[in-house]
Amino acid sequence: xxxxxxxxxxxxxxxxSALFHxxxxxxxxxxxxxxxxxxRGASLYAHVTSKEDVLWSIVxxxxxxxxxxxxxxxAATAQRPPAERLSALVRAHVEAIAADPELASVFxxxxxxxxxxxxxxILERRDAYEGxxxxxxxxxxxxxxxxxxxxxxxxxxxxxxxxxxATWYRPDGRLTAQRIADHYADLATRTLEEHR
Amino acid sequence: xxxxxxxxxxxxxxxxSALFHxxxxxxxxxxxxxxxxxxRGASLYAHVTSKEDVLWSIVxxxxxxxxxxxxxxxAATAQRPPAERLSALVRAHVEAIAADPELASVFxxxxxxxxxxxxxxILERRDAYEGxxxxxxxxxxxxxxxxxxxxxxxxxxxxxxxxxxATWYRPDGRLTAQRIADHYADLATRTLEEHR
DNA sequence: CCTACCGATCGGTAGG
DNA sequence: CCTACCGATCGGTAGG
Numbered sequence: 001x002x003x004x005x006x007x008x009x010x011x012x013x014x015x016x017s018a019l020f021h022x023x024x025x026x027x028x029x030x031x032x033x034x035x036x037x038x039x040r041g042a043s044l045y046a047h048v049t050s051k052e053d054v055l056w057s058i059v060x061x062x063x064x065x066x067x068x069x070x071x072x073x074x075a076a077t078a079q080r081p082p083a084e085r086l087s088a089l090v091r092a093h094v095e096a097i098a099a100d101p102e103l104a105s106v107f108x109x110x111x112x113x114x115x116x117x118x119x120x121x122i123l124e125r126r127d128a129y130e131g132x133x134x135x136x137x138x139x140x141x142x143x144x145x146x147x148x149x150x151x152x153x154x155x156x157x158x159x160x161x162x163x164x165x166a167t168w169y170r171p172d173g174r175l176t177a178q179r180i181a182d183h184y185a186d187l188a189t190r191t192l193e194e195h196r
Numbered sequence: 197x198x199x200x201x202x203x204x205x206x207x208x209x210x211x212x213s214a215l216f217h218x219x220x221x222x223x224x225x226x227x228x229x230x231x232x233x234x235x236r237g238a239s240l241y242a243h244v245t246s247k248e249d250v251l252w253s254i255v256x257x258x259x260x261x262x263x264x265x266x267x268x269x270x271a272a273t274a275q276r277p278p279a280e281r282l283s284a285l286v287r288a289h290v291e292a293i294a295a296d297p298e299l300a301s302v303f304x305x306x307x308x309x310x311x312x313x314x315x316x317x318i319l320e321r322r323d324a325y326e327g328x329x330x331x332x333x334x335x336x337x338x339x340x341x342x343x344x345x346x347x348x349x350x351x352x353x354x355x356x357x358x359x360x361x362a363t364w365y366r367p368d369g370r371l372t373a374q375r376i377a378d379h380y381a382d383l384a385t386r387t388l389e390e391h392r
Numbered sequence: 393c394c395t396a397c398c399g400a401t402c403g404g405t406a407g408g
Numbered sequence: 409c410c411t412a413c414c415g416a417t418c419g420g421t422a423g424g
Contacts (some may be wrong), residue, residue, distance in 0.1 A: 026223035027309070030419060042420075043393045051419065109305075113223070147386070150379055153371065156364070157357045157383050164356030175349065183349050190343070191387045226403060238404075239409045247403065394424080401418070408410085 009047050011037060013061075014102075016054045021102040025055055025113045055110060056118055062100075062107030063125050069096045070132055082140030083193060087185040089133060090162065094184050097165045098177030105166035130155050137192060146192040158188045205243050207233060209257075210298075212250045217298040221251055221309045251306060252314055258296075258303030259321050265292045266328055278336030279389060283381040285329060286358065290380050293361045294373030301362035326351050333388060342388040354384045 015036040019028040030051050031041035048054050073092035077085045097104040111122045133155040140146030162184060169180070211232040215224040226247050227237035244250050269288035273281045293300040307318045329351040336342030358380060365376070 024220065024222060024308075026220060029417075031417085040394065041418095042395085042397095045420065046393065112220075149383070150371075153376070153379050154383060156360065157380065160360030161353045161357035164352065164359075168352070175346070180349070183346055184353065187345070187350060187353050187387050190389075191383050193386075225401075227401085236410065237402095238411085238413095241404065242409065396422085396424105398421075399418105402416080403414105405414075406412085408412105 009057075012044065012047055013054060013058050017058050017100075017102040017106050020055065020058070020110050021105045025106075025110045052113075052115060055106070056114060058103060058106050059111050059114065059118075059122060062103045063122060063129075065100075065103070066093065066096055066107070066129060067125070069093065070129065074132065082136050082143060082145050083189050086133070086136045086140065086192070087189055089136065090158070090185045090188045091181045093159075093162050094165060094181040095177060097162070098169055098171075098180065101166055101169045101171075104163075108163045108166050130159055133159060140192060144194060147194040149192065154192060158191060161188070205253075208240065208243055209250060209254050213254050213296075213298040213302050216251065216254070216306050217301045221302075221306045248309070248311060251302070252310060254299060254302050255307050255310065255314075255318060258299045259318060259325075261296075261299070262289065262292055262303070262325060263321070265289065266325065270328065278332050278339060278341050279385050282329070282332045282336065282388070283385055285332065286354070286381045286384045287377045289355075289358050290361060290377040291373060293358070294365055294367075294376065297362050297365045297367075300359075304359045304362045326355055329355060336388060340390065343390040345388065350388060354387060357384070 012033065016028070016033050019032055019036065023032075029041075030044055033054070034041040034044050037044075069092040070089055073088040074085070077088040080088075111119060114122065134151045137146060137149070137151040137154055141148060141151070165180065165184075169177075171177075175183075208229065212224070212229045215228055215232065219228075225237075226240055229250070230237040230240050233240075265288040266285055269284040270281070273284040276284075307315060310318065330347045333342060333345070333347040333350055337344060337347070361376065361380075365373075367373075371379075
């Protein structure tokens, strides 16, 4: 089939995601990934050029997923008040994590094992992503909807709390993704709203 | 000197903490730790029984540090309203991280590389620690100081946000530990307080 | 996708 | 704390 090669590549990335999520990148060997696919370690190199290359594909795809989700959330709430815009960003982030926790957790935790230039490129994208949260916080402070705070610190506080989900979320856990998204959007908004 | 042996052991743990913080436990070799102390890899084994043993000492000490800090914070605010008790717990946690970010970051990120029984023991202590936060949240909901929320989810949200500090805190950063503690205590409290 | 193999490095031990 | 060394495993290549 014409789609075999790309789907095989994707199967490798999925198996690697699961293992990187569970044990971390350095503790996962090329042979571990191959074993999950019932092939030999050396056979992986017919589809990938290096172990780091697999990590990069996963991290890059995860970054794009978060960026697209945030784009959609921002577009849908562009004319709404800051609290709603923040709530939409939080929901989009939580839903992206819940949709593929292994992908998200590799993105959140394993990027530091990338080569220096790829690491730098991811750090820049992360900062731009965090900037979306900072901008909404600044806007909310300007309208008086949000109390006065350090926007950078508040954005880091909230995003770190959200990212923790990638570590502990289980599809069959006590709370559904929707309920977690509801709660987290509420908690994040409360974190900033002016008390009155 | 009589204190040489224990201080040497501690020097090993400190060098290991710095490396585990920077690269993670699996990506740090015994020879890396030895090199930081200007000795040979094999010489380390005069002071430690295994690499995992070093990780355990660090994680166990970090856990005790957090527990003692929380004990002191709880004792000092036992008769105060829930918001103040929460604020004290948050400050204690942030200050413990800032006092030794490498120790804290190994505790937060590397415990999963411990053996099964040690991992279990740390997970239990973490849950008990998180329970202190849950209890204050429940108490605040009971008095009406805090709005209605899922105490477990809120505790996880806040503690995850705080733990992120271990990853990015730098003593020479833009904000002092005191200012971060102030802000984080404020953000955590706002996250829960009923709007009025 | 396989077998066979490479040099490098791993955590750890023996024996001073 | 050292030298010398162990078996196991690492990421990756050659050549089908």
